[in-house]
Amino acid sequence: MFSLLNMSSADASDLTARARIRDAAIEHFGRHGFKVTIRAIAEKAGVSPGLVMHHFGSKDGLRKACDDHVFEIVHRVKKESVTADPAVSLQHVAHIEEFAPLLAYAVRSFQEGGSVGLALYERMVADIRDYLAAGEAAGRIRPSRDPGKRARWLAESSMGSLLVALSMRPDPDDIDFPLFLREWMEEHMLPLLELYTEGLYTDRQMLDAYLLYVGDPPAGTR
Amino acid sequence: MFSLLNMSSADASDLTARARIRDAAIEHFGRHGFKVTIRAIAEKAGVSPGLVMHHFGSKDGLRKACDDHVFEIVHRVKKESVTADPAVSLQHVAHIEEFAPLLAYAVRSFQEGGSVGLALYERMVADIRDYLAAGEAAGRIRPSRDPGKRARWLAESSMGSLLVALSMRPDPDDIDFPLFLREWMEEHMLPLLELYTEGLYTDRQMLDAYLLYVGDPPAGTR
DNA sequence: CAATAGGCTAAACACGTGTTCAGCCTGCTG
DNA sequence: CAGCAGGCTGAACACGTGTTTAGCCTATTG
Numbered sequence: 001m002f003s004l005l006n007m008s009s010a011d012a013s014d015l016t017a018r019a020r021i022r023d024a025a026i027e028h029f030g031r032h033g034f035k036v037t038i039r040a041i042a043e044k045a046g047v048s049p050g051l052v053m054h055h056f057g058s059k060d061g062l063r064k065a066c067d068d069h070v071f072e073i074v075h076r077v078k079k080e081s082v083t084a085d086p087a088v089s090l091q092h093v094a095h096i097e098e099f100a101p102l103l104a105y106a107v108r109s110f111q112e113g114g115s116v117g118l119a120l121y122e123r124m125v126a127d128i129r130d131y132l133a134a135g136e137a138a139g140r141i142r143p144s145r146d147p148g149k150r151a152r153w154l155a156e157s158s159m160g161s162l163l164v165a166l167s168m169r170p171d172p173d174d175i176d177f178p179l180f181l182r183e184w185m186e187e188h189m190l191p192l193l194e195l196y197t198e199g200l201y202t203d204r205q206m207l208d209a210y211l212l213y214v215g216d217p218p219a220g221t222r
Numbered sequence: 223m224f225s226l227l228n229m230s231s232a233d234a235s236d237l238t239a240r241a242r243i244r245d246a247a248i249e250h251f252g253r254h255g256f257k258v259t260i261r262a263i264a265e266k267a268g269v270s271p272g273l274v275m276h277h278f279g280s281k282d283g284l285r286k287a288c289d290d291h292v293f294e295i296v297h298r299v300k301k302e303s304v305t306a307d308p309a310v311s312l313q314h315v316a317h318i319e320e321f322a323p324l325l326a327y328a329v330r331s332f333q334e335g336g337s338v339g340l341a342l343y344e345r346m347v348a349d350i351r352d353y354l355a356a357g358e359a360a361g362r363i364r365p366s367r368d369p370g371k372r373a374r375w376l377a378e379s380s381m382g383s384l385l386v387a388l389s390m391r392p393d394p395d396d397i398d399f400p401l402f403l404r405e406w407m408e409e410h411m412l413p414l415l416e417l418y419t420e421g422l423y424t425d426r427q428m429l430d431a432y433l434l435y436v437g438d439p440p441a442g443t444r
Numbered sequence: 445c446a447a448t449a450g451g452c453t454a455a456a457c458a459c460g461t462g463t464t465c466a467g468c469c470t471g472c473t474g
Numbered sequence: 475c476a477g478c479a480g481g482c483t484g485a486a487c488a489c490g491t492g493t494t495t496a497g498c499c500t501a502t503t504g
Contacts, residue, residue: 017451037491048453053493055451111333113389121390140427142420146412153383153413154422160382161375167335168343190368190436191375193429198364199421205362207415214412239481259461270483275463277481 018055021045023101026066030104032173034063034112067116070105074120097178104177111163125155145216161188240277243267245323248288252326254395256285256334289338292327296342319400326399333385347377367438383410 015023024045028036038059042049056062077099096103109117129151135141144150165184166172201207208218237245246267250258260281264271278284299321318325331339351373357363366372387406388394423429430440 038493039491049492050454050494051452059492110386110389113391113394118390121386140424142422142424144413144416149409150413150416153410153417156383156386156410157379158382160380160384160386161378162382163385164332164343164378164382167332168340169335172335187371188375188378189432191366191372193432194366194372195375195417196422197426197429200364200418202362202364204419207419210411210415260463261461271462272464272484273482281462 017045017047017051021047021052021055022062022065022069025062026070026105027101029063029066030101030108030177031175033108034114038062063114066105067109067114070102070109071116071119073102074106096181100177100181103181104175107159107162107166107177110159111166121155121159124159125151128155158192239267239269239273243269243274243277244284244287244291247284248292248327249323251285251288252323252330252399253397255330256336260284285336288327289331289336292324292331293338293341295324296328318403322399322403325403326397329381329384329388329399332381333388343377343381346381347373350377 021041025041028041028044038052039049041062042052045052052062056065106116106120110121111117129147132141132144132147132151132154136143136147162184165187166175166180169175169180204218211218243263247263250263250266260274261271263284264274267274274284278287328338328342332343333339351369354363354366354369354373354376358365358369384406387409388397388402391397391402426440433440
């Protein structure tokens, strides 16, 4: 895990200055948002502001490097968790703290809409669609009239809920991400499961009315 | 409607400079986010930057004035739509364009987490809770184990979906809000209604497992 | 050993942006 | 009419922040 993420402060001194800057940037961007100053990042990395420019050319260059790094790690972890035995996956879940900076960075990307945000989002939608399709084939998930749109809605609503919860915090610019995540799950797990298994409405009136409206009559109408 | 919102450009010249500045600020903040410059707002209002300071003291003061104005209008419109006849409500829905700047401003507030954002959000949660309670009493809405958390989840997920959709746009800093809203509804109405009337899972396995986990055994377990 | 390259720093620079300031114009008031 | 208050302007100011620059130090290399 440590070697995978290179985010632990214990071995920070071992890393090259370039890597230390990048990791400090990911942490700062994730915790405080992308408006953090280059000077702050440099200080966190124990380095002069000039060196940041020397290695990354500009703030955008630094951002780009962070993007690439985060995306690459997410890619690697995902491939591992698919191929490896369940024990490894469980380890990942158990050590959310280690991934927290990455997740925080990703959430900030969703919030602001950078290239990583979009790429990660599209991947997330695709994953959810595949997952739902598999569940549908296994009979655990109800079929949808438009699986693509459903997957997109589920991704958007859950990620979005996270964003709103983030913005509604007392100080959205300084978050303890692991804590925040835990509280969020604690707060929403029940209504989410309720909604997903029992629905909200007791009848089909709204849905059928909409289906008629868009010209796709509900089954059994004609 | 026009006299209510004072957002139409047709009678912009009639308004006092102070009101014109405030309206221009609401429009700009809503369309481009809160990082728009005072100079840009002043130009839009046909006024010098100094005058903005003269009337509002600071950028924060301007923001505060916008907050108050938006909140006050939302309050007034809401009270009207509750007391007035249905025809008026329909008029409101039909003329989304007129409200768009206000809505855009509110969404930006949610995104950034200002005081208005929080206040509007809490009010929204309360409204949804009341609405669901009424529906439950009328037998149209299923009961929940925790109506408060359910209302919060529904508010968060729908608002949040809007935020994510906003961030994933090609240029999130320059949105045509009415168009954006229409596309969003077009895209999500179906999966939303499907989910709300039919649910997602075919069985109660996930929900029951969670209820057991949190120490609240599902009905019929003992 | 001398030279060179590259990691690295401190200081200066450029520029956008919120804010301040001195004063102009206009319309009201005594 | 004279004076004054307040809306209003244009220019200047202050400051934060990304970026540039000149040069130092160290290690490698011929």
